[in-house]
Amino acid sequence: MSLTKHPSVGEFLAGCEEHVNPYRPARLALCPMAADAEISDVSTSDTAREGDFVILWGSYTQIFGIVLKHGEIANNRFGNFHHDEIIGRHFGSRVRSRRGGLWLALLRPSPEFITQSLTHRTQIVYHADISLLRALLDARPGHIICEAGTGSGSVSASLSRALRPNGKLYTFEFHEERQKQAMADFSTYGVLDVVVSQHRDVCNHGFGEELKGQVHGVFLDLPAPWAAVPHVTKCLVFGGKVVAFSPCVEQVDKTATELRRSGYFDVRMLETLATNWGVKRQDATKKKRRTEGTTGTTAAQEAEEEEPKDVPKTSGTGEQWLSYQMPMRSHTGYLLVATRAPDGD
């Protein structure tokens, strides 16, 4: 809790959640709209400071989120990294393990990196779906969004970024242990100015009286999203959007039917997949076959393999590169979006 820089009513309430009856009626207060406050935390500072949650980037699959503390050491497959040698460094720095050799890049904890650092957790929502649902929900500063369930907190972290400043994310998780873990993570990420986390089964207990007619968008990541629709209707503003994420076609079918029956329009079902490209340099032996002069290019190539220049040439052509499609996620889930009909309909 000491890491958080912006304690808020929501955070206070959320912090209390662990000690109260999980299914009591919600006592959430709507956060007052703060006057335009300067944002000065890890998302905009230039250097990593004691207490900051930062990212150490080692490779596409080795991305670590750590909280910097004097005297501590981060251990990972790349070596031992002393926090004291990281604190005070600017972001983008290469930090080296004491044994030398490998370096990690010190980066700001963007929601993207947070998601990637969570890949060891099961069933997290990934970039393509997160960015799409942000657009579908029109998540932006000042808006109030509800999320059920919280899960790994991967979506929450991204939504909180989109809602800051002055917005609020109320996120609900019915699995108690998981909610506690998420709560701790949100504190670590320093997003408790925006995120209110609660242990609650929204399908049975709704989103709470306080949010009635106050919410601009709702995201559902539940096994039976259709069961939450009546509760969504209670809290969502007229014309607000609900997005449900479901792996199975039948779940989407059922939720779509329920939404249409409940007066939602523009019910749309989407699937998005990210395909990634790899690239490798065409090796020199292959290039010998080419009829064009090879000496010049090879020299340029070798130069590039030395200590890289600060600003890579941006005008290069595809000549020496080979692109191939990388393995990808074959399926994550379907996104179902619908708009609540306006007042009077």
Next chain:
Amino acid sequence: MSLTKHPSVGEFLAGCEEHVNPYRPARLALCPMAADAEISDVSTSDTAREGDFVILWGSYTQIFGIVLKHGEIANNRFGNFHHDEIIGRHFGSRVRSRRGGLWLALLRPSPEFITQSLTHRTQIVYHADISLLRALLDARPGHIICEAGTGSGSVSASLSRALRPNGKLYTFEFHEERQKQAMADFSTYGVLDVVVSQHRDVCNHGFGEELKGQVHGVFLDLPAPWAAVPHVTKCLVFGGKVVAFSPCVEQVDKTATELRRSGYFDVRMLETLATNWGVKRQDATKKKRRTEGTTGTTAAQEAEEEEPKDVPKTSGTGEQWLSYQMPMRSHTGYLLVATRAPDGD
């Protein structure tokens, strides 16, 4: 009928179909296995002959299938092409309209080109699905395959190629007009040595007593494939495969359930989509920015734009080409495949 070179029992029977009660019990004869006969038709001849069904290729979307007849003229957006100037030319020739200018390529009628020449018909099955279902059905010479319904005949044409020689395709269509059209097409394509076309509703009337236990694979392209499953079981050999093509998930679900109940195993659902890449030459003005010497490449480029060499350089690199993804079919259908359990199960 005069165009057909290989009249067969099947053709004879199929030819009679138009005049008989469409729902009478089938009187199909299993074709006798011919001794290895030399195949010498349009698929292997070097030149286009009078009576041949050939392809004139104009562009990716302008592909025409015509039957060559002395004295006739093919009219299309590229001009008027006199058959007499086509007959006797070897395949791969550029044939020119009388007014000159544009040329079309004279090509053999591969099943691929036949499919592409049918694009004006609704709901045809396309390459990616056809080639996949050929693999799933293990369609090959000597095998007997059933198809319902025939539709545009796009799949039939490809299967007939795969089954020749000595195999047989029994294809059924419950829409009478469409069956007649398909029959005429098969005659034109010269595939009646392999294809037997019938007007019949297999969901209600089955595949016929004659085929009982004789068929190596069944392809279903029907609105309610599950209704055909009992009939499929009657004609399919033990261990044979059935493939159903359906646009909707629910159709697949229902058919999968029916197949499992009916003793099929390895029930698999697949979707395949073809994505096409376009390519264009990076234009010279863009290339000026590049630091590498531009003069040499530009010369090479210009040379390539002249009368093209017979054998293009195969060793070129990606240097001057820009690839982009072309528009594609967003969905065709799902393929469901299952294997009939072996004897004794």
Next chain:
Amino acid sequence: MKAKPTLGSHVVLRDLEGAQKVFLLSSGANRQELRMGKYSAIPLETLLSCPYGAILRREADGGWQRVRHSIEVAEETVEVQENNQHLAQDNSAQSLSPSEVRDLKQKCSGSEVVEALASNSATFASKTKFAQEKYLKKKAQKHVQQVTLLRPSVMELCETYYKQSRNKVCGLRYDYLSSLLCQADVRSGARFLVLDCAAGLVAGAMAQQLAGLGEIYRLFRGSYPEKGLLELDLSESEKSCVRAIHLEALESSDPWSSEWLRLPEAPGDAEGEAIAPGRAEARLTRITKRHNDFKSLEAKAVDGLIVVAEDADLCAEVLELGLPRLSFGGRVCVFGHHLQPLAALQGAWRAGNFVDVRLTQLFTREFQALPLRTHPFMVADANLCEGFILCGSKVGEAEPQEAAGEDSPTKKQRRS
């Protein structure tokens, strides 16, 4: 979040065929007729009385009336096997003659025409509910004039522009746009450099995310499309974050003498004589703003660089000028349509001073989600995954520095 469009704001209208268009609601000189395609014009007052999401339908008397959303979808508990065995052309089944239909259209509302067509169709009653629904939908598209009022959100505008002409937004579909914003970590309080050839929609979406905190330096040469910026109905505070920067100033070795930044010469000048004092003052104000914007850009590295351009030349130029101004730890995101140049950048960046370099396509499909009829939409020429996003994080060492305390963020040096 306003419930209704107001005078001076924008609204997106969608007709029954799915065509979308943006309108400025104005009663003044720039008044725009609210007319979708062949529909009759909708009175401004009628539109202003409706909330976003409302449906307006043209009635028999020619007036536009708000109608309620209906449950759109037929449901059948027993699956009906569609049978096209006895296909017949629709026209032969219709007992109304074309001239009778024409007369009906004069006297009745569109929905009445559709009802008449259905009840005079010999085959309608025997169709399955699914087929009836399809029939009614098709006839309504032809005979009913109806629009839905949509909020001009980033998503809605992006789809509208994209539907109208992919070129308008450089082929940047909504999912790609949203991915760009996430990949670049566009956030309140941060500083961004952007080349936005997508009608100003990228800069506009960024401005919404910044909400008045932080800066968006929008590079341009020649045209400075603002359609997206304007039609998003941004607040003054949101708009204030966006600052135009002419590329000329960035690439010049002596920016202050560039045409774009040059101060107007004294009024006594030979050329300046004709200029009225008011205009000269306006020009001075304009140039002063440019000075401030340019100084503010050059004072500190930016946290993100976003490039959306069709022109590969322009893209390369902006990267050349922009990357040195990107802070260490900052993100760069490029959207483009051709693989080879992006793959070359990807290779160079990976070998150079970037980590987390990713070249991604998004494969996004929309489905028909109807009971018993669920499948991806069937489109023959779908642009499912046509563009590429290349992104990465810049790494590197700044000049040697003292250990920085919490309150003295290190001043980063740009490389030039």
Next chain:
Amino acid sequence: MKAKPTLGSHVVLRDLEGAQKVFLLSSGANRQELRMGKYSAIPLETLLSCPYGAILRREADGGWQRVRHSIEVAEETVEVQENNQHLAQDNSAQSLSPSEVRDLKQKCSGSEVVEALASNSATFASKTKFAQEKYLKKKAQKHVQQVTLLRPSVMELCETYYKQSRNKVCGLRYDYLSSLLCQADVRSGARFLVLDCAAGLVAGAMAQQLAGLGEIYRLFRGSYPEKGLLELDLSESEKSCVRAIHLEALESSDPWSSEWLRLPEAPGDAEGEAIAPGRAEARLTRITKRHNDFKSLEAKAVDGLIVVAEDADLCAEVLELGLPRLSFGGRVCVFGHHLQPLAALQGAWRAGNFVDVRLTQLFTREFQALPLRTHPFMVADANLCEGFILCGSKVGEAEPQEAAGEDSPTKKQRRS
């Protein structure tokens, strides 16, 4: 289509985890133990008594017994809302200790062990049918030894090799393989030139399609992988279409003096002295066959050229040698993993003597098609569309010729 595997033929076995392996059924010297992973070996006689598609399961007495296919899938008419609110680790719910399980495994069959585990699980009975099914499947994978006999079809072998190691088949998935055969219009009676670095499976699949009519000239340099050719159980007639051609002979300006085609020198030679007359004769037969094969290739252009190779160098070399030998109107199809070289070929071909030049990827996904649980399989590292197929039709004018009658097909001239 044989119903059962026979001695001397091959069979594909699949275990409960989906692993597949090909076995040669032989009782002779090359006898291969029929053992999947950690399973015990299956007696050859047991296997030979079963049809393709049969399931063999290891019983408590150690023997393998044929079992019937069961209906695999739970169905529920009322959807149950899965509730993971009270997640608990499976182990805590299991009242059998690990040592008790070990004892059971000694005494009972695998399916009995699974039954015991389910009935001693505190949570099993309270699970939904879907969850019970999942539980049983998982436990069966661990405790039951069971294989399914599969026919060594092209599809089955391709999946088997691909699952074992993508490199074995150059990453050529079954859908790509099938597309290649269709794109190249592989058909009975025609002539093909092929470079097959995919274990001989491409040549084998082609041979099946030719069914004894036509020719397949299989190019090679160094290794000549035959696994696919052998394991397809081709007939002698099918096999006879495939002829090996050393690249050396094609690229040489004087092929007849190339190492591969050179006739053995007279027995009296210094080097030839040690060679037994029988071996020399065999060598002569071999070389004579090579001569005939090579002459037959050079006698007439081929109707199709198929190239499947990981090595871009080899691919380019084969195209250089093969395209001049491709008949006008013939098809060329190249499979590869890298876009740039194929795009360059695509551009050059389009500008040159080819029509219908297409560069295609196949995006193929498999689904879980279970009641109420339908979705594409979720795999984190799926190779959905990893390769490219470039194909085209060669056009051009042969030498001037007389108008050809029906019975005198024009002799085409290869360009060299």
